[in-house]
Amino acid sequence: MRKLAVLAWVFLAALAQPYRAVDATGKAVEVRSIERIVSLDGITTEILFAVGVGDKVVGRDDSSYYPPQVLRLPSVGYQFRLSAEGILSLKPTLVIGREDVRPPQVVDQLRQAGVAVVLVPAEPSVEGAKAKIRVVAQAVGQAERGEALVRALERDLLALRAFQTQRASPKLKGLFLYLRGPGTTFVCGEGSTPVGVMKLAGLENAAQGIRECQPMTAESVVAARPDVIVVFKKGLESVGGLEGLLKLPGVAQTPAGQKRKVVAMDDLYLGSFGPRAGRAALDLFRAAYLKEGFVEVGP
Amino acid sequence: MGGSSVTKSLVFPRSRRYRLVLLVLALLLVLALLLGAGLGAYPIPPLAIPGILLKGEGVEYQVLTALRFPRVLGAALVGALLALAGAVLQGLFRNPLVDPGLIGVSSGAALGAALFIVLWPGAGVLEVYALPLFAFLGGLLATHLLWRLARTPLGVQVSVLLLSGIALNALVGAGIGLLTFLASEQELRSLTFWTLGGFSALTWRLLLAGLPLALLALFLLLPLARSLNALALGEREAFHLGVDLEALKRRAVAGAALGVGVAVALAGGVGFLGLVAPHLFRLLAGPDHRYLLPGSALLGAGLAVGADLLARTLAAPAEIPVGVVTALLGGPFFLYLVLRYKREVYRA
Secondary structure (H helix, E strand, O other), X not given: OHHHHHHHHHHHHHHHOOEEEEOOOOOEEEEOOOOOEEEOOHHHHHHHHHOOOHHHEEEEOOOOOOOHHHHHOOEOOOOOOOOHHHHHOOOOOEEEEEOOOOOOHHHHHHHHOOOEEEEEOOOOOHHHHHHHHHHHHHHOOOHHHHHHXXXXXXXXXXXXXXXXXXXXXXXXXXXXXXXXXXXXXXXXXXXXXHHHHHHHOOOEEOOOOOEOEEEOOHHHHHHHOOOEEEEEHHHHHHOOHHHHHHHOOOOOOOHHHHHOOEEEXXXXXXXXXXXXXXXXXXXXXXXXXXXXXXXXXXX | OOOHHHHHOOOOOXXXXXXXXXXXXXXXXXXXXXXXXXXXXXXXXXXXXXXXXXXXXXXXXXXXXXXXXXXXXXXXXXXXXXXXXXXXXXXXXXXXXXXXHHHOHHHHHHHHHHHHHXXXXXXXXXXXXXXXXXXXXXXXXXXXXXXXXXXXXXXXXXXXXXXXXXXXXXXXXXXXXXXXXXXXXXXXXXXHHHHHOOOOOOOHHHHHHHHHHHHHHHHHHHHHHHHHHHHOOOHHHHHHOOOXXXXXXXXXXXXXXXXXXXXXXXXXXXXXXXXXXXHHHHHXXXXXXXXXXXXXXXXXXXXXXXXXXXXXXXXXXXXXXXXHHHHHHHHHHHHHHHHHHHHXXXXX
């Protein structure tokens, strides 16, 4: 019986190769081998490990730092300043990255060298997260595990909704600040990923009329009257922690500043719609609605 | 061109040193090209390269022919164009601090590229070819505008050209600043890639598209050496030596705009080479334009190939922006030469 199962499995595995995936650009890519994968995007790396092919990943980009063991892998640099030869030097059989990698020539150069390149969608929404998971899972022949991830994401979102209906009103206003040192501060609004996760968590976006991220002005922060200020952990460190954030012009004059209501979250966790988007939103919801004062949320 | 009997008297007695330096630079360029083709992030033993090329297939062959060769040759071409344009413009303005950016061509190109990126989002495949074209046209337009501004009844005034160039650069800087403010994050990435410059986007197709214009620029600029030598004495003196000043200015500015336009279209805003290469040659050999123009081109090409080689191997498999490397390499070396010059001339 077991022999039969093994035989059946071998037969099925033989059928499954090569894998086919339709990527974000609508291109049908044939993946002949997944022995050596180079991932050019943090969320993609996360998905690769979640569907069980993490041991095949031989290279990453700078934005891939989860799960922690990927830090041991060589990095091909920033995903928007790529070089084809650097990627090829890792002898990949499959390269997966976002559809907006730069320069776009690199994709053609890799394909010309006989490497399968799959581009994943980068839309900052729940639907985008699902599409990302499905494309990556299909490319490595793990469609089943991909669907399981999608279902887990949907479960997290259901749990989140259950929490939200228990504590429906009033909605709090959240303001996301993108910080890179006290001199480089941005307010993010519609179209930016952290604000997307924030709205998913049931916070109202306090930065009305701002698309993506724009330089922060003190008066606009005061005028936004946020009840909660949300930041990335690294961003908070860059301005000298909570005290440094409260010293930034305008922050202390907001309801959030007066109550010291700040939520600091991991960049990759809050800043991208991936398999953990539902849990990230749930954590943010808890931190904003169910806790007082300064909250640090770990992945 | 000027009367040859007169310009003969302008020959410097240092021709031997000039020839020697030119020869060394040519050899260095060949060495840089060979090193650039032989070394890279992808491990290929340099000695195996002829065999791989003869075989004509496989990933190694692809890496060499589709990635490394166009990149190395493109870097050499861009370096040569920038350095030659810099040398000619420094001679034309009789000011050693002039760099190709001053006649508006670099900033015009950057503005052309920025406009394309922000006003035409999601161009996708088109971007690869349309963007260089826009950059090129932007550069030529900006230079043409400056040229019109600097025309007076007494001919083109170089001082007016310089001042308008500074004004135009400020305006274009504001325009690019505004565009970066309006740009979405994705557009911003394209913009930074474009303004920082680099050789990683070079492909055969791009290189061949730029080659005819690049050759035209070389053809316009290299024969200007004698007239520029005469101009070194002053505009009036050059006029009396029979130099057609207006034609010289026209050719120099058009050729420089064309050359820098092509360079920017191929590699974005790689700075520093156009300013420094002519200086290096002057410090190594001397100021005679007949040697300075080809010498700067050789030196610029060698520097660009060397800087690119370091940029793509030091942090392999990742890549350092090439502008960082040119500044890190060129800056201290340049400073050392200046100090040596100071010691020699002023005994300080």
